[in-house]
Amino acid sequence: MTHERDIERVLDHWLGEGPLVVGDHVIAQVAQRIEHQAQRPAWRLGQEGQLMTGALRMVAAVAAILFLAVASSVLLSRPSGPEPASPIPSPVTRSIYAANFDPGLSLQLPAGWVNTDDSYFSFELEGPSGAAAGAITLRTNPYLAANTADCSSATDVGTTEGIIAGLTADRRLVVSEPTPVVVGGVDGQMVDVELDASWTGTCPWSAGKPAVLLVARLSSPPGPDFGIAGLERVRLILLGRDAGVSIGIHAPAATFESFLRVAMPIVESFRFGAPRISPTREGP
């Protein structure tokens, strides 16, 4: 077919075919959903609310490589002597960049760690021993999960303060005192969460183990973000006054503290791509 006809002309015609009208229910549902969807403040969005461009990523990549090169040369030129214990098991790190995660992310990753998910809404890292042994999960725009049997619904509580207050008040959970934290230049709050020993309720995704959904999405698409199951502990970090990004560090309770010693330096290396993700732009 395409030997004789020009491919562009064919595509012009063919792509013009097909449905051109959307059902009224779509706009009706959008109108309904935005009633519960807060807008993100401009300071938390990149230029035109979008991701880093390829060119910016390239600049960031080069800058990170140069930084590593300089840092390595400084370290190598130190006089020999006893080294302080390092929380990172391997000195070999590499810079990685989120190709899709909004609002863009760059970080330093030790050897053995892998990036298993990078989407507009989520970004995940797994440790060398796999997700069951420990993982770091990022989500955008989290909301406090609703206490429902399906373990997949969100409340309309979307502020950092509100989410943490909701988790703290939840008798199914044991939640530490919130601690202020700064990640990638953005202020936030951090809590450690585990299930109360008396809680036995399960979730469809928990394989029969006691579980609680911690945060969920109201949209984009709606559904569970992450929860806690069985003898697991989670460090939950919410960034920005209205919790623009959540970071969850998951590990079995028995190895949680040692996993944190590896995971927290990774989190501390986070740099968000949007240049205006700055706490100085946040209003009172």
Add this chain to the structure above:
Amino acid sequence: MAAAVGEWEWKRVDGDLVKAAQEGGREAYVDLIRVRADHLFAVAHRILRDVDRAEDALQDALIIAWRDIKGLRDIDRFDAWLHRVVVRVCLEQATRERRRVVNLQVLPLDGPAGRDEFLDVADRDQLERGFQRLPLQQRAILVLHHFVGYSPAEIAQALGIPDGTARSRLHHAHRAMRAALEADARRGIHEGRSA
């Protein structure tokens, strides 16, 4: 390129409505998207090749756009920005879907518009198969160019990529489509199907 069928008539952005939406005006936002919904749905459908998935993607894209509209500084770029959100959500949803379902559904093209004798049934089947073999990024580029009517410079603006990259990707998408069609034609000959 011929005048694109999907070229929309609402190119003139109502700045007051965009500003009102940026200030939290939900009614203003719904007014803005109501006149664009058909066109954006058509774009999503042509990328995803499925009515239900296109509706889901459009709905999610319009929620994201509401959430992020405060970050839009140049109101005149509202439509390019909105296209970008829709395309990104289509790619995102298709990627998620692909993790669960490897084989995408091939739908008959029974839409009401644009049908003529230029293409016969075999052509359309061949195009459908060829198009579905393309990576999603290439599908999106072809839809923005041939359906929306974007120039490479406008594609670059809509997708947030350099101008040259948009031109190069469009070129590669055409080449990939041609290769997919030729491969399909060869397969058709082997299988005794008329191409």
